[in-house]
Amino acid sequence: MQGKVHPVAVFHEFMKTRAVYPGTFDPVTNGHIDLIERSAKLFDSVVVAILKNSEKVPLFSIEERVEMLEVVVRRLKNVSVTTFDGLLVDLAERCGASVIVRGIRAVSDYEYELQMALMNRRLSKVETVFMLPAEAYSYLSSRLVKEISLLGGSVRGLVPPLVEKRLRSKYTGPKA
Numbered sequence: 001m002q003g004k005v006h007p008v009a010v011f012h013e014f015m016k017t018r019a020v021y022p023g024t025f026d027p028v029t030n031g032h033i034d035l036i037e038r039s040a041k042l043f044d045s046v047v048v049a050i051l052k053n054s055e056k057v058p059l060f061s062i063e064e065r066v067e068m069l070e071v072v073v074r075r076l077k078n079v080s081v082t083t084f085d086g087l088l089v090d091l092a093e094r095c096g097a098s099v100i101v102r103g104i105r106a107v108s109d110y111e112y113e114l115q116m117a118l119m120n121r122r123l124s125k126v127e128t129v130f131m132l133p134a135e136a137y138s139y140l141s142s143r144l145v146k147e148i149s150l151l152g153g154s155v156r157g158l159v160p161p162l163v164e165k166r167l168r169s170k171y172t173g174p175k176a
């Protein structure tokens, strides 16, 4: 068998499922990390894809968002980080992902997510899988984290320490 790859191994390689987890991640929260960890257990590999130019004006530049995400997923060996512009389904195709992962926190998320999932299914063969974050993060969002930071509140436990530090320096300067 030396030097030869067993057909079963070839089949397993072929059958591997890659998922893409897209978002704005401005900034990444513990809720996102919870979903990345869950996806990394479920799929063979996960590509976290950060949208470069959304309609929303981001607080963190694309470079800052990539850097923070790369640090927090470093320990997860089957997770990588990329950026994208244009259609999500095109990105999924480019990186060989057959699944899009999206988190649903509450019923209020569902309508928008359903619309997006159905539209993506119309555009391509990629399937959307909805996942639930831990209950503790069901009310957490990047928007609220930014608002709390801006108003001087604590976001400890809601974002990784690195993000907490970056938020503080965004709003109060690097020495705070």
Ligand code: PNS
Binding pocket: 022, 023, 024, 025, 051, 054, 086, 087, 088, 089, 115, 116, 117, 119, 120
């Ligand atoms: O973190 P967000 O802001 O909820 O992520 C939204 C995102 C990036 C998943 C969505 O805006 C998106 O997929 N944008 C790419 C453009 C696209 O494919 N639009 C058609 C969606 S049906």
